[in-house]
Amino acid sequence: MPSALDTPQGAAELAESLLPPLGNRWLHTQAVAARAVEASEALPENERDLLVAAAWLHDIGYAPKLRDTGFHPLDGARHLASLDAPDRLVRLVAHHSGAVYEAEQRGLSAELAVYEREDSPVLDALIFADMTTGPAGQRFDFDRRIDEILVRYEPGSEVHNAISKARPYLGAAVERTLARLGAQPM
Secondary structure (H helix, E strand, O other): OOOOOOOHHHHHHHHHHHOHHHOHHHHHHHHHHHHHHHHHHHOOHHHHHHHHHHHHHOOHHHOHHHOOOOOHHHHHHHHHHHOOOOHHHHHHHHOHHHHHHHHHHHOOHHHHHOOOOOOOHHHHHHHHHHOOEOOOOOEOOHHHHHHHHHHHOOOOOHHHHHHHHHHHHHHHHHHHHHHHOOOOOO
16 A cells, blocks of 8 residues: 655655656655755654655656646646645645746746745755755755756756746755754755
8 A cells, every 4th residue: 555645655656656767857856855854853753754755756747747837846736736645745845946936937926826835944944955955966055056057057047047036045945944953064
């Protein structure tokens, strides 16, 4: 019997059913989940599994069979909602890593707004895990990760513009998570 999607095991199983053919995206996802396990120490025990599950699922919207809008946070959230995943998990995936900024660039703000964004230590820790992990699973500090994204995506592109605008928001989430962890180097 499959695990619930809001458990690390159930989320990992779903991610593994969709992402391995995407190569580096799968490597990135596995590393973000591992980083989320580390960052979960910044959270109350009852929220740790949710964080790790969201980390496993944050990029499932890149899976070709889930592609609808071409905006992976929205496509992933819609898929999870169609599977009756817990609402909070769906919302975390929808809003991971400053998705609101890219939604604005893509003209998808209204579609993303269907999923209310929570401002919480869990979302901060998810952003931390994603924004300190490179595209092939490398460990990066925040500035190196942002710089890598800005190099990978052409100036003027939706992602480049969104990350440029989101940088202060994302940096603040990373800093809050580090503070919750007691500023232990990770």
